[in-house]
Every structure is written in C-alpha cells, then in structure tokens.
Amino acid sequence: MDRVGFAATVRLALRAPPRNFSESSISSATRDRPHPVSVGVNWRRCGGRNGVLRLANSMSSTGKVHHDTSASDGTAVAQQPRFQRLTDPQSQVLNTTQVFIFDCDGVIWRGDRLIDRVPQVLDYLRAQGKRCFFVTNNSTKSRAGYVKKFTSLGLNAEASEIFSSSFAAAAYLDSKNFQATGKKVYVIGEAGIGEELDLLGIPHIGGPADKDKSPRMGPGDKMEVDPDVGAVVVGFDRYFNYYKAQYANLCIRELGAEFIATNTDAVTHLTDAQEWAGNGTMVGAIRGCTQREPTVVGKPSPLMIDYMAHKYGIPKQEICIVGDRLDTDVLFGKSNGTRAILCLSGVTTEQHMRGQSQVVPDYFCDSIADFMTPE
DSSP: OOHHHHHHHHHHHTSOOOTTOOGGGOOHHHHTSOOOOOTTSOTTTTTHHHHHHHHHHTBOTTSOBOOOOBOTTSOBOOOOOSSOBOOOHHHHTGGGOSEEEEESBTTTEETTEEOTTHHHHHHHHHHTTOEEEEEEOOOSSOHHHHHHHHHHTTOOOOGGGEEEHHHHHHHHHHHTTGGGGTOEEEEESOHHHHHHHHHTTOOEEEGGGGTTOOOOOSTTOOOOOOTTEEEEEEOOOTTOOHHHHHHHHHHHHHSOOEEEESOOOSEEOSSSSSOEEOTHHHHHHHHHHHOOOOEEOSTTOTHHHHHHHHHHTOOGGGEEEEESOIIIIIHHHHTTTSEEEEETTSSOOHHHHHHOOSOOOSEEESSGGGGSOOO
C-alpha cells in the first residue's frame, strides 16, 4: 500500500480547499484543521446538499455538464430516458470501463448469503481484463476480516482490492500523522476499526471493551474520560450504549477531540430477511449530543476513488461504481466523475428510484448478473 500517496490523497479529498489553493501554500495548521466533506465541490457555493446533487446529475462521466438542447426550428430534441435499464452491457459499459468498484452489502451479498451468479460475473469481468475492487461502508470488519468473508462465500479477493470504512478511518488519521500527537482514539464500533488502527500503530480505547459498561448516575457522580483522547471514531456498533455515547460526548465537547464517522448509512443488511438500523443511528446520537458535524470518511467521500485513480493511473471516466444505494453508492460515483450503476438487489426498489429525482444513475439493473452478455 502506497501510504504516502494515499496520505496526500486523503488530505485533499476530505477538506474543502481554500481560495488560491496550491499544495505548497498549505500550512501545517491548515492540514490539521478539519473541514466538512464536500464531495469534490464547494458545498456552500453550490447551494448545499441539493445543489451538489443537481450538479452531480448534470455531469457525465467525463465531468462535462449536460445542457438541454433544441433543434434549429425550436422543436425539442429527443432526450434519453431519465432512468435507463442496462440492456446491452458490452456496448453500454464494458467496452469503455476498465475498473469496477462494487459495493458489497446488497450487491455481492445480503447478510451472509451470496447473491445469485456473483462468482460467474466476477470471473467474466476479470477474463476481459477488468479490475474489480470492493468498497463497503460496513466498518465491523477489517480488510483481513473481509478477505475471510469473501473466502467463506467462495469468492477470490485480496486485501489490496478491498476498501472498508474501517480502513478509511485509520488511513485518514494516518494521513494527519495522528501518531505523532501522542493522542489516542476513542472507538465506538466493533473489531474492524481497532484492527485497522493497530496496523498503523494508532493507539485506541473503547470499542468492544465498552459493550457491557454503564455509567454511575448517583448524586455527585460524573464520568471521567482519558484526557489523551484526540479523536472519536464512530462506526457501526451492535452494542452501542449510553456509556459509549456519554464518553464520546465528553471527549468531543470537553477535550476538543475530532469527530470522525465511518459512514452515515440509515440502514444496513445484517440478515437477508429485513433492513436494520445503520450507522446513521450511532452517528446521529453523537451529533445530537455534541452539536458537532463529523468528518465522514466512507462513501460518498471521494478519497477511495481518488486513491485508486492515482495509484493505477486510470482516468475516472473509465471507472464504474456499482451499488444498491442512491445516496451513497450512486452519489459516490456521480459526484466524483465516474459512471454509476444502481443494482435493485439491495435496499433500493425501482419504484423508489423513479419516485425521486435527486440522484440519477447512468444505468440500473436487477443485479450484477445482468452484466453478463447473453450467449
């Protein structure tokens, strides 16, 4: 892993650059001052979230803005359907795409069940010389943990092909040289975050160790926190409790620790039978008590796309994001200059897709089985 290149990418991707920006003009103080994630554009000048969504939807995978056109006699020119189904994958996507970045939950698997024909599709794409990467906002596992899951489902994937939000959180802190501060990270989350922090030598507390703790709340009681906590990372946590919420609250409000979220997904797949409350639940609790906005390192943050494009020298217009969520996966691609395909095998239904107008994929399909050209 090219840590120097990744660190430079993270610094630029996760901060809104100042006016008259140049790399040489960034002081150490500027590097250490977090800014809200702006998915590659100036958030306020574009009119906030809705403005960014409008800009993303007006852009092609080449980054050019589409404009309405009309014939010389004033009649309207026929436009492509707003939502296009993937019907001819070879000509629509495969011929001009070198890298596929797949979401995992809802695209590759649901819970612990592999989605139909996924192994055949991945073999088919690799046989055509395509690179396949896997990006997940689920922070419960490290990259090594995800390799084990891929293997258990009969899929071949190397750690270098997997980008989890647990890794993104650790890489973000590493890019800031957090280790040199002598501070610790307080973790709300499961084992994956701690494992990735350990790999980069970043000290941490909390996580699974706090799952059974509860604060004392008798007369005169107050919670004491480690004064050396410099960051709080909030990831998905099935054992989230009031102790963790208060600990994070005190670290952020009283110690000035940076608030980092692996993602803000509303729901997640824990089983294939229903949707479950996602990490937005935990992040929302900490946002509510601290009145602070987090730095979000998972999708739709641009850092992982920027890193892949830089590391492998691949133009973004030759990258295609494949996911089951409009507000993370499709926005992840559309706002970062790549193609985006929505799979209806996860949380988004065709009715929901057509019922909204903020995020429009380049194509949609029932599942990635539709990527294979019929024989």
